Amino acid sequence: MNIAVIGAGAVGLFLAASFKRPGQDVVLVTKRAEQAALLADHGIVLTGKIKAEKNVQAQVGIGTQPFDLIVCAVKSYDVPSIVAKGESLAHDETRWLFVQNGMGHLEEIAHLTGKVAVGVLEYGLFKEGDAVVEVRGLGSLKIAPFKRMTEQDITVIGDVADGQVLDIHTFPDYKPILEEKLIANACINPLTAITGEKNGALVKQQGYMAAMKSVFDEAVAVLGRNDDEALWHYVVAVCKKTANNESSMLVDYQQARKLELDAILGYLIRLGEKKQIHTPRLLLLYQLLSRGETR
Amino acid sequence: MNIAVIGAGAVGLFLAASFKRPGQDVVLVTKRAEQAALLADHGIVLTGKIKAEKNVQAQVGIGTQPFDLIVCAVKSYDVPSIVAKGESLAHDETRWLFVQNGMGHLEEIAHLTGKVAVGVLEYGLFKEGDAVVEVRGLGSLKIAPFKRMTEQDITVIGDVADGQVLDIHTFPDYKPILEEKLIANACINPLTAITGEKNGALVKQQGYMAAMKSVFDEAVAVLGRNDDEALWHYVVAVCKKTANNESSMLVDYQQARKLELDAILGYLIRLGEKKQIHTPRLLLLYQLLSRGETR
Numbered sequence: 001m002n003i004a005v006i007g008a009g010a011v012g013l014f015l016a017a018s019f020k021r022p023g024q025d026v027v028l029v030t031k032r033a034e035q036a037a038l039l040a041d042h043g044i045v046l047t048g049k050i051k052a053e054k055n056v057q058a059q060v061g062i063g064t065q066p067f068d069l070i071v072c073a074v075k076s077y078d079v080p081s082i083v084a085k086g087e088s089l090a091h092d093e094t095r096w097l098f099v100q101n102g103m104g105h106l107e108e109i110a111h112l113t114g115k116v117a118v119g120v121l122e123y124g125l126f127k128e129g130d131a132v133v134e135v136r137g138l139g140s141l142k143i144a145p146f147k148r149m150t151e152q153d154i155t156v157i158g159d160v161a162d163g164q165v166l167d168i169h170t171f172p173d174y175k176p177i178l179e180e181k182l183i184a185n186a187c188i189n190p191l192t193a194i195t196g197e198k199n200g201a202l203v204k205q206q207g208y209m210a211a212m213k214s215v216f217d218e219a220v221a222v223l224g225r226n227d228d229e230a231l232w233h234y235v236v237a238v239c240k241k242t243a244n245n246e247s248s249m250l251v252d253y254q255q256a257r258k259l260e261l262d263a264i265l266g267y268l269i270r271l272g273e274k275k276q277i278h279t280p281r282l283l284l285l286y287q288l289l290s291r292g293e294t295r
Numbered sequence: 296m297n298i299a300v301i302g303a304g305a306v307g308l309f310l311a312a313s314f315k316r317p318g319q320d321v322v323l324v325t326k327r328a329e330q331a332a333l334l335a336d337h338g339i340v341l342t343g344k345i346k347a348e349k350n351v352q353a354q355v356g357i358g359t360q361p362f363d364l365i366v367c368a369v370k371s372y373d374v375p376s377i378v379a380k381g382e383s384l385a386h387d388e389t390r391w392l393f394v395q396n397g398m399g400h401l402e403e404i405a406h407l408t409g410k411v412a413v414g415v416l417e418y419g420l421f422k423e424g425d426a427v428v429e430v431r432g433l434g435s436l437k438i439a440p441f442k443r444m445t446e447q448d449i450t451v452i453g454d455v456a457d458g459q460v461l462d463i464h465t466f467p468d469y470k471p472i473l474e475e476k477l478i479a480n481a482c483i484n485p486l487t488a489i490t491g492e493k494n495g496a497l498v499k500q501q502g503y504m505a506a507m508k509s510v511f512d513e514a515v516a517v518l519g520r521n522d523d524e525a526l527w528h529y530v531v532a533v534c535k536k537t538a539n540n541e542s543s544m545l546v547d548y549q550q551a552r553k554l555e556l557d558a559i560l561g562y563l564i565r566l567g568e569k570k571q572i573h574t575p576r577l578l579l580l581y582q583l584l585s586r587g588e589t590r
Contacts, residue, residue, distance in 0.1 A: 207585030290502030
């Protein structure tokens with residue numbers, strides 16, 4: 001099977017290493033020649049809780065070569081540019097797997113004509129260098145069909161990965177798994193970015209905990225979920241499990257990089273507007289964090 | 296006239312220098328012997344937009360010597376400790392002037408048996424050292440009677456200051472002037488503390504401006520003011536006038552000192568609870584900033 005992983009950040013590097021097995025090639029698509037050269041020379045190194053070294057092919061930019069499986073691991077705000085080039089990368093039976101934060105990209109990927117699945121990655125990853133990822137927290141990749149995907153297609157994606165590296169779980173419905181992750185991201189990422197704290201602080205300090213619960217309540221109300229008790233336990237558990245991690249949004253904020261604000265807070269705010277549900281806290285956080293944008 | 300200024304931060308130093316005139320003694324009460332020694336040796340130096348050097352007496356801690364005028368310039372959360380010692384510092388005709396942020400201290404100072412006025416200081420001050428204050432922005436001290444004060448008492452306070460240093464305006468009613476300052480503080484201080492920005496950024500960046508307006512709307516609703524257009528212009532004008540200043544809350548937050556959260560946000564939140572007016576944004580900011588507390 002002909003596999004491409006697009007995006008060579010922490011998630012892309014980790015997933016490329018996960019899909020690389022003996023006898024199966026993986027092409028990792030990066031934006032920078034420098035990183036491609038480094039990857040061609042050294043492969044990908046996983047350290048921390050999962051140790052592995054994988055040789056992958058590296059390619060600068062999206063070409064015209066079609067793939068059987070395309071794993072898209074770019075930031076959510078870069079999904080439209082991948083979708084725009086989708087035709088040149090896919091044949092009729094190409095399977096797409098999109099692994100992003102938030103749910104803002106779903107509208108975009110609906111434009112693809114191929115078979116599309118979405119995934120949620122729950123590992124604590126830290127990019128140590130252009131070819132090195134430290135796995136700080138273990139978890140799984142949850143995948144579900146989004147469009148034109150059969151149960152068998154989903155199973156194929158699950159089977160193709162290296163089980164020593166990646167734990168994949170398949171689900172029949174994408175909505176619950178993406179919503180869960182979205183809620184956790186909406187609760188944890190903006191609050192850690194704005195306070196400069198690690199994830200664990202949110203459940204250690206009373207004021208932060210109350211702030212997080214009030215943000216949670218707005219997110220749950222907008223999504224119309226009725227399992228809020230279980231969801232709250234999930235969010236608290238994520239904070240505890242990743243206590244010493246800095247959220248991706250905190251890291252991006254501190255480095256003045258573009259934030260995934262629209263995919264996370266923006267999606268909930270827009271949905272709230274449609275449903276006429278007030279989201280004053282989500283809105284305030286969005287406005288205060290918009291400094292980080294450097295589009 | 297026998298004058299004491301309690302509190303030797305930027306505001307206390309500035310006010311002590313303001314009330315020191317030829318032939319009139321001012322005792323500045325500080326907590327630290329080190330600062331008292333420095334003040335005894337060098338006096339107070341004002342730099343920046345107002346330049347002055349004033350010799351004042353310095354005293355460590357509140358004694359039992361009574362004063363005719365006591366200017367209380369401690370942080371709002373330290374007002375209760377001054378009120379508790381009030382009896383030993385005052386005779387029947389002692390005039391008190393309280394100059395704090397927020398309105399949280401009003402309940403406390405109602406316990407004093409003497410004549411009490413309150414004031415709002417609108418200068419941009421930066422404490423450069425234990426005896427040096429840089430005046431970065433010009434303004435005025437607005438004072439008004441709070442309790443047992445006649446118009447004449449208020450005039451006396453106004454007359455006793457050095458007009459070359461301090462511009463004093465007297466008002467018949469304390470509520471509007473304290474509310475105005477409270478609203479400006481509620482809009483500017485928490486947002487600058489949480490974003491790490493100078494005051495001017497709040498009106499330069501669209502997201503911050505929208506955030507500030509939404510915080511303003513909650514504050515105005517709670518106070519039940521009907522001059523919100525004029526008040527909003529006032530808040531924006533303060534941001535522009537103090538564009539290059541770091542708010543006191545930002546400085547305190549960065550240095551992990553106790554914040555005046557209760558006097559500013561806390562007062563509005565409690566008043567909102569009483570009036571059954573929702574203040575989700577004020578509450579979220581309060582919760583997120585409570586890290587700074589090091590009581």
